[in-house]
Amino acid sequence: MxxxxxxxxxxxxxxxxxxxxxxxxxxxxxxxxxxxxxxxTISMAGMAIALIATGxxxxxxxxxxxxxxxxxVGAAVGxxxxxxxxxxxxxxxxxxxxxAGGGAAxxxxxxxxxxxxxxxxxxxxxxxxxxxxxSVIGAISFTGSIVAFLKLQELMTGRPITxxxxxxxxxxxxxxxxxxxxxxxxxYDALPAYFVALGAAxxxxxxxxxxxxxxxxxxxxxxxxxxxxxxxxxTGFVLxxxxxxxxxxxxxxxxxxxxxxxxxxMNRSITNVLFGAFGSVxxxxxxEGGTGGSGTVREATVDDVATxxxxxxxxxxxxxxxxxxxxxxxxxxxxxxxxxxxGVTVKYAIHPVAGRMPGHMNVLLAxxxxxYPALYDMEDINxxxxxxxxxxxxxxxxxxxxxxxxxxxxxxxxxxILDVDKSHNVVVLKRSMKPGFAGIDNPLYELPNxxxxxGDAKSSIDKLVGAVKAL
Amino acid sequence: xxxxLLSELTVFVLAVFVGFEVIxxxxxxxxxxLMSATxxxxxxxxxxxxxxxxxxxxxxGPVLSVIVVFLASLNVFGGYVVTQRMxxxxxxxxxxxxxxxxxx
Numbered sequence: 001m002x003x004x005x006x007x008x009x010x011x012x013x014x015x016x017x018x019x020x021x022x023x024x025x026x027x028x029x030x031x032x033x034x035x036x037x038x039x040x041t042i043s044m045a046g047m048a049i050a051l052i053a054t055g056x057x058x059x060x061x062x063x064x065x066x067x068x069x070x071x072x073v074g075a076a077v078g079x080x081x082x083x084x085x086x087x088x089x090x091x092x093x094x095x096x097x098x099x100a101g102g103g104a105a106x107x108x109x110x111x112x113x114x115x116x117x118x119x120x121x122x123x124x125x126x127x128x129x130x131x132x133x134x135s136v137i138g139a140i141s142f143t144g145s146i147v148a149f150l151k152l153q154e155l156m157t158g159r160p161i162t163x164x165x166x167x168x169x170x171x172x173x174x175x176x177x178x179x180x181x182x183x184x185x186x187x188y189d190a191l192p193a194y195f196v197a198l199g200a201a202x203x204x205x206x207x208x209x210x211x212x213x214x215x216x217x218x219x220x221x222x223x224x225x226x227x228x229x230x231x232x233x234x235t236g237f238v239l240x241x242x243x244x245x246x247x248x249x250x251x252x253x254x255x256x257x258x259x260x261x262x263x264x265x266m267n268r269s270i271t272n273v274l275f276g277a278f279g280s281v282x283x284x285x286x287x288e289g290g291t292g293g294s295g296t297v298r299e300a301t302v303d304d305v306a307t308x309x310x311x312x313x314x315x316x317x318x319x320x321x322x323x324x325x326x327x328x329x330x331x332x333x334x335x336x337x338x339x340x341x342x343g344v345t346v347k348y349a350i351h352p353v354a355g356r357m358p359g360h361m362n363v364l365l366a367x368x369x370x371x372y373p374a375l376y377d378m379e380d381i382n383x384x385x386x387x388x389x390x391x392x393x394x395x396x397x398x399x400x401x402x403x404x405x406x407x408x409x410x411x412x413x414x415x416x417i418l419d420v421d422k423s424h425n426v427v428v429l430k431r432s433m434k435p436g437f438a439g440i441d442n443p444l445y446e447l448p449n450x451x452x453x454x455g456d457a458k459s460s461i462d463k464l465v466g467a468v469k470a471l
Numbered sequence: 472x473x474x475x476l477l478s479e480l481t482v483f484v485l486a487v488f489v490g491f492e493v494i495x496x497x498x499x500x501x502x503x504x505l506m507s508a509t510x511x512x513x514x515x516x517x518x519x520x521x522x523x524x525x526x527x528x529x530x531x532g533p534v535l536s537v538i539v540v541f542l543a544s545l546n547v548f549g550g551y552v553v554t555q556r557m558x559x560x561x562x563x564x565x566x567x568x569x570x571x572x573x574x575x
Contacts, residue, residue, distance in 0.1 A: 023512050024489055030505055031496040033561040040508055040554050047515065047547060054518045058525040063536070067525050070537040071517075074544025082552035087560075090553070094507055097549045101513045104520050104543035107535065111523035114530040126476050225506055225513075232513045237479055239519055245479055246486045247515040253490025254509045258502065352499060359502030366560040372500050373563060 008056060015053035016243035022046025023247055027254070033372055050243050087367040088324045091357040092152035095221055098228050099145025105231035106138030106198065112238045113194060123187050127238065132181040132194065134234035136201040141227040143205030148220055151209070152356055158214040167275060170207055176200040208274060214321070215398060217356040219262045219273045226255020258358050265352035265378075267414040300451035302460070305427050306467030309335075312389035314345045316381060318418055319361045320354050322395015322431070326457035329368035332394060335461050336370070338468045348374055349381040349391075349418050351399035378418060388423035395429065395457050401442045411440060426450040429457050504557045511550025517543035 005013075022042050029039025060067065078097070085093045113131045116122040150156045180197030184190050212220050233248025235241075263270050309315055317336070323329060336346040348370065354361045362375055376384070385391065393400055396418075403410040404417045420426055421444055428445060432454055444450055453460050497505045520543040523529065524536035531539060 019515075020486075023515075024493060026512075027490075027493045027497070027505075027508065030501055030508060031493075031498065033498075033501060033558075034563070036501060036504060036561065037555070037558045040504075040551065040558055043508060043512060044551050047511070047551070050515060050518050051521070054521050058521055059527045060525060062527045063525045063529060066529065066533065066536045066540060067521070070520075070524065070540025071544040074541040074546075075548040077541075078545040078547070078549030079552050082549045082556065085553070087557075090503065090507075090557070093549070093553060094503075094510055097514075097546050097553070098510050100542040100549075101510070101516055101546035104539050104546065105513075105516045107531065107539040107542070108516060108519040108523050111530040111539070115523075126473075222506065225510060228513045229509065232516045232519075233483060235516055235519045237476075237483075239522060240475070240479070241518065241522075242479070242482055244515055244519055245483050247512050249483050249486035250490040250493075251509040251513040253487045254494040254505065257491060257494050258506065350499070357503055358506060359499060359504070362500040363503040363557050363560070366557070366562070369560075369562065371564050372561055375500055377499055 012053045012056055013242065015049050016241070019046040019050040019243050020246040022049065023250060027250065086327070087364055088327055089153070090363060091217065091221060091355070091360060092149045094357065095145045095148040095152060095224065098225055099142045099149065102138045102141025102145060102228040102231055105228065105235045106135040106142060108235050109134035109138065109238050110198070117191065125185055128185045128187065130234050130237035132184045132197055134231050134238055135198050136177055136181065137227050137234065138231035139198055139201035140205035141224050141231055143202045144209045144227070145224050147206050147209040148217065148224060151214070152217065160213040161210040166211060170204065173200050173204045173207065177204065212273070214356065215353070216273050218353050218358050218360070219259055219270065221357045222255050222258035222262055223270070226252050226259060229255055262353055262358060265416065267416060297445050298451050300427065300453050302453065302463045302467050305451065305453055306464050306471065308425060308427070309339055309344065309390055309392070309464070310342045310468050310471050312344050314347065314388050315339060315390045315392055316347045316349050316384065316388045316423065318349045318391060318393045318396050318400060318420055319365065320394065320396025320399060321356060322457050324355060324360065324364055324395070326395065328394060328458040328461055329364045331458050331461040331465065333365070333368040333370050335465050335468065338465055342468070346374065347376055347381065347384065349378070350375050351378055351396070351418055354396055354399055378416060382419045385419045385422040390425045390427055391420040391423040393420060393426065393428045394461070397442055398440065400444055401440065402444055403441065420444065421447055424449065428452050429460050430454060431456065501561070504554055507550060507554040507557060511547060511554055514543060514547030514550050517547050
C-alpha cells in the first residue's frame, strides 16, 4: 500500500535488502568447501545487519529486560550447546534449533493475530491466511522437531511407533486444523478456532514423526527444516517484512530440494515415507539390522582382515550410522593412515542417506580430518567396486543390501545402493548377527566373498590398526 | 488481492526460485553444513520476535515474550556456531587438527 513511509523506515527496509543479498551470497559460497566458511561469515553479517536495523523500530524503554533475558539466555544456551555437542550428535542439535525457530514463528504470528483482533480492520483474508499458516506450520515444525530430537538423542525409542487407525487419527487432526483455519479466515468466532488450529497442529507435529523410523530421519529432518523456513516466510507476510519472506523462501526451497533428493536416494516418494508404514520394516541402516537367514556366514579374525587390508591395492570404506553410534570416525582415519603407509589407496563411499541427516557421514569424516576429495558419491564410486580389493563396511546395512537390486519382494527393492558385493572381498563390521528389529535380510552377509568381523565398530577398528601396525 | 500483497508474493516466488538455483549447486559433501546454515538463516524470525516482544505493551505478555525471543535467539546463535564449527573441519588435504592426538 502506498503509505507515507518515513525515511528511517526506508533505511531499515534497505538494510533488510542487504541482509537478503548476504543470505543468498552465503548460500552461493557454500557450493565449494573452500569458500564455505566465508559464506557463513557473510550470512552472519547479514543477520547482524537485520537485527541492528530492527533495533530502530523497537521500544526499549519498557521491554529492555525482555531483550536482555530472552536474547541473553538464548544466545548463551545456543552458543554453549553448539560448541559442546559432539559431531555425532549433530542431527539432533540441528533438529532442536530448527524446532526453536518454528516455535518462535508460531508465537510471532499469534502475537500479531492478538494485536489485530483489537483492530478488526486488519483482519483481511490475506492477513489471517498468512497468520494461520505461519502458526500451523510453525507449530508442526516445533513439536515435530522435538520428537525427532528425542528419537535421535535416544531419549525415546528410535523405532517407528504405530498403532491401529493411525492414519485416521492423523486425518481427523488435519481436518481440525483445516476447519479451525477456515473459521479464522472467515473471521467467525475466530480466537477459539485459532487455538484449535494451533493446538491440533502441535499434536499433528508429534504424531506424524512418531511412526518414522531411524533410517528415514534424513528425510524428516530436511522436511522439518523446510517447514520452519515456510513458517518464517509466512510470518514475513503477517508482518509485511520482506527480509523474513526472502529468508524463509530460501530455507523452504533448500529444505524441499534436500527432502526430494533424500527421497530419490531411497527410491521413495515423500508420501511413502510419511504414510507408508514402511519405517516399521526398514527401521535401521545401523548395525542392528538383518537376520541370520538360512545361509552361512563366514566369521573373520582381526589378523585375517588386517593382512587382507594391508596387502590390498584399493580399499573402499563404507560408513553408516553404526560408525556414528560407535564414534569410530577417528579410528577409521587412523586405520586409513596406516594402510596408506603400506601403499594402499583408501577411498570412502558415501550413500546419500547414510546416517541420520543429509551429508551426515561427510561431516563426521571431516571431523576426523579425512580430506574431502577422498569421499566419493554413490555414482562415482560404484564403477570402482569391481577394481576394489576390499570393501570395508562399518555400521552400514540397507545401503549395501543387494536385495535392493535383485529381490523384487524386498521392501527396499529399487533403492539405489552401493555395489559393495562387486568388490573382490567384503568385510562387514557389525555388532552381532542376532536379528535386530529391522527384519530385512541382507544377503550380502552370506556371499562367499564376504567376511564378518563382530564387535563394537570402534574397538574392532582399533584392533585392526594395531594389527596393521604390527605387520 | 492488493498491490502490497502482490509485491510480497513476487518477492516470495522469486526468492524460492533463487533458493532452488543456489542450493542445487551445493555438493553432497556439504549437505549437513547446508542444512545447518539454512537452519541459522530461518533464525531471521528473531526480527519478528523482537518486533512483537520489544514494544511498550507486548501482546504475548512478559513471560511468552521472553520465550519467543529466547527461542529465536537460540536458533540464530546455535545455528551459526554449529555451522561455523562444521565448516572449519572441511579440508582439502590432511593436516593435523589442533588438539588431535594422532601424529603425522
